[in-house]
Amino acid sequence: DSQNIRKVTLDNLYDTISAGDMLELKVIIKGDVQGSVEALKQSLEKLSTKDIRLNVIHASAGAINDSDVMLAAADSNAIIIGFNVRPTPQAKLLAEQEKVDIRKYNIIYKAVEEIEMAMEGMLSPDVKEETIGTVEVREVIKVPKIGAIAGSYVQQGVIKRSSTINVIRDGIVVHSGKIASLRRFKDDVKEVASGYECGVGLENFNDIHVGDQLEVIEYFEVARKLKDSAKEAAPKEKTE
Template sequence: QRQKELSKSTKVTIDELSAKIAEGSLKSLPVIVKADVAGSLEAIKASLEKLRNDEVKVDIIHSGIGGITQNDIALASASENCVILGFNVRPTGEIKELAKERGAQIKTYNVIYNLIDDIKALLSGLMSPIISEEALGQAEIRQVINVPKIGQIAGCMVTDGLIARGAKIRVIREGVIVFEGNVSSLKRFKDDAKEVAKGFECGVGIEGYDDMRVGDFIESYKQKEEQATID
């Protein structure tokens, strides 16, 4: 349930910031921190200031003891993308209405860990995804056939793993990558194949590439995206 609420509470912010993230223009998350007592305020500020890496950080533009005020709303609405964080304080009905009118975001908490956890999630949403690669296999080009209106088809022997239709590939010539793209067609004899495993021959067409040569290797792989997290 906690994770569900977290996802719900952070989604709007991440969507709103997506354009700036794509531009690479957003490097920090501006926040206003309000707390009931000085001890809590200092603890929260110290924790927030540690949430940074080479890509993102928290920027505390204002902090104070006591309830969320009209001045806080004015400052947040004037500071683009700012979030007001309240600890053991709650906005009055008037403040809620004003925040809604001004488009200011208010998040309130009574557990410091939950506040920090939410901001971590927001920052992670601003970070570029981690792209990892999984090798699928390799094939050696033993024959190159020029097919009218289609282009080159490489007659290959799969030497390791498998070659899959639609997978990403690299063409390697004498140890050097000469092209990166996608498998456009894959055949076993005259039949279309989804994948061809080690020890079998196949015909491979590569999207947008017509410079295959005998002796080249085709390396097949897939990419996975994972959401980056901030410690």
């Protein structure tokens, strides 16, 4: 049963290698264009060491789909790396069920650096990215001197004026940036909740299309945890 097998993630990668449970890290790469996919594949394959081989088992352009997740789920030592792409809603749900680790990046060296650090046991993410809302663009209004305003509907969660937005078109991230304006009717607002309509203006981006998905991102700091390994390594006192 796949639920009972401990799946590898970047967070537990080093411990899995150290325990001798793993000789190969299998990676599935999905990217926005084939050139990015090839560049990332070549960079990652150079990370192989005498202790662990990094094996790219599939690499292609396009959104992360069900078959990518099933391929990763079939092997407990596989993770998925998305470069400027996102999982489809079905793939995201399937990944949660199968406990498949999907990592999303928009800079190649960041992906390489994080996986290298994970392999060396130095991965300590202190800034986490969380998707707090999903917004659908239903109409585009061109406003003179301001630009394009996305007449939108909040499908899930919340959109906040302070959030970062990823504009997703056909599973590809076409823009990532800050919100310039957030309105309900004619009022400027700080946030809009699920089930409500709003107007969203983005900083330095006017190429909004009807049907685009706006992924609402918040970054938050996570306190770094001291590993329990020191406690485990300490000799236990004898009890009579």
